[in-house]
Amino acid sequence: FVMKTENLTFPEAVERLAAEAGMELPTESPKERERARRAATHYDVLEKACAYYEKELYLPSGQASLAYLKNRGITEETIRTFRLGFAPDHRSGLKGTLTGDGIAEQLMVEAGLLIQPDDRNRSTYDRFRGRVMFPIMDRKGRVIAFGGRAIEDREPKYLNSPETPLFDKGRNLYGIFQALGSARKKQQLILVEGYTDVIALHQAGIDTGVAPLGTALTVEQVQLAWRITREPYLCFDGDTAGQRAAARAAERALPHLKPGYSLRFVILPEGEDPDSLVKKNGPAAMQEYLGLATSLSDLLWLMETAGQ
Numbered sequence: 001f002v003m004k005t006e007n008l009t010f011p012e013a014v015e016r017l018a019a020e021a022g023m024e025l026p027t028e029s030p031k032e033r034e035r036a037r038r039a040a041t042h043y044d045v046l047e048k049a050c051a052y053y054e055k056e057l058y059l060p061s062g063q064a065s066l067a068y069l070k071n072r073g074i075t076e077e078t079i080r081t082f083r084l085g086f087a088p089d090h091r092s093g094l095k096g097t098l099t100g101d102g103i104a105e106q107l108m109v110e111a112g113l114l115i116q117p118d119d120r121n122r123s124t125y126d127r128f129r130g131r132v133m134f135p136i137m138d139r140k141g142r143v144i145a146f147g148g149r150a151i152e153d154r155e156p157k158y159l160n161s162p163e164t165p166l167f168d169k170g171r172n173l174y175g176i177f178q179a180l181g182s183a184r185k186k187q188q189l190i191l192v193e194g195y196t197d198v199i200a201l202h203q204a205g206i207d208t209g210v211a212p213l214g215t216a217l218t219v220e221q222v223q224l225a226w227r228i229t230r231e232p233y234l235c236f237d238g239d240t241a242g243q244r245a246a247a248r249a250a251e252r253a254l255p256h257l258k259p260g261y262s263l264r265f266v267i268l269p270e271g272e273d274p275d276s277l278v279k280k281n282g283p284a285a286m287q288e289y290l291g292l293a294t295s296l297s298d299l300l301w302l303m304e305t306a307g308q
Contacts, residue, residue: 006184008227035165042166045103045111046143052097053085053133053146062086065132068151072196073279078203081178082134087148089130112145112161128159134195136160136167136213137177144172147195147213160214170218173210173225174198180228183208189225189232190266190290191217192274197235200275204283209274217249219256222263230261233293238270250299257296264293 002013018025056062057079065086069079078084087094095114099105105124108114114124131148138144145161161167173191175198183189190209192198201209212221217234225232234249236242246265253263266289268277277285294302 039166041107042111042164043142043144045098045107045113046145046166048098048101048103049094049108049111049113049146050083050085050133050135050143052094053087053128053135054083055085056088056093057084057086057133061088065151068132072275073203074196074199075203078199081202082175082199083137083143085133085135087126087128087131087133091125091129094126094128095124110164112164112167127161130154131159134174136172136174138166138172139176139180141177145169145213147174149195158214169213169215171220171224172213173221174213175202175210176224178202179208179210183228187229189229190235190274191221191225191232192235193237194273194275197274200278201283201286204278204286206278206283206286216245217252219252222249222253223256226261231264233264233266233290235266235268235274235289237273238267242267246299247303250296250303253296254300263296265296265299266290266293 002008002016003010006013006016008016015025057066062085069084074084095105095108098108098113105114109116109124113127115127116124128146128148130152131150134147134149135143136145136147145164145167147161148159150157150159160169163169174195179189179198179202186208188208190201190206192201192209192211194211198209198211201207210225212218222232234246236246246267250263250265268274268289272280274286277289
């Protein structure tokens with residue numbers, strides 16, 4: 001029943017029911033038990049890091065980042081909902097704080113929070129520095145990674161955590177925790193390009209937006225979306241790059257289609273993204289474009305007949 005009503009796999013349904021009943025699922029082997037123990041430790045480290053970044057946003061050093069968020073129209077409530085934060089521009093700001101809490105440097109390296117230089121004689125240092133921080137959460141709301149945006153002129157402009165035992169960027173979606181309940185209830189999931197697009201839609205009352213994690217949409221991300229709704233929306237800019245991205249997504253999904261599941265494509269006006277659209281014209285404008293979404297079959301027809 002839970003598998004059918006919530007579009008969960010069998011292991012996910014068992015895990016959900018066990019958690020509700022207060023039961024601990026047995027692990028299969030000593031190796032599995034060690035992996036589970038290590039994962040729990042990583043979750044704890046990442047949660048402490050998230051709390052650190054949240055606190056830093058409201059300290060004097062975080063005022064430029066807080067002003068950046070507010071200038072983007074992001075409210076205090078939304079900042080709390082998405083747990084946005086700030087990484088100070090210090091090599092050992094996070095490292096010093098977590099070390100003081102008794103957390104080993106090696107755990108911070110494994111969790112993607114510190115960088116270990118190739119020269120092992122050199123000390124580790126904070127991966128994220130001088131950036132607005134966007135925690136990446138799994139479907140249960142556990143922090144598994146971070147995205148950071150530079151607020152000054154530095155490269156790269158956007159920086160994500162590396163892949164870790166908890167984080168595979170091709171198998172997760174930003175905003176999935178915040179969107180999951182509404183997406184299941186409304187049977188609507190909107191895949192947009194960036195973190196701020198997700199946040200802008202949520203703040204405008206369209207709380208079913210998620211985003212890939214700095215990469216082109218993967219098959220695994222489409223399959224994750226299909227576990228929530230049978231026909232998710234893929235939203236792209238109306239420029240040439242956006243149209244190419246839509247075509248690649250359609251081609252990538254085709255071999256994995258199954259009865260009752262498909263995709264819908266939302267093409268916004270050139271130069272617009274969901275963030276700018278709802279700011280200029282309100283949520284009704286986004287709803288209008290959702291209503292005009294192109295089916296996968298129609299998009300394929302347009303691709304095949306283009307230029308004929």
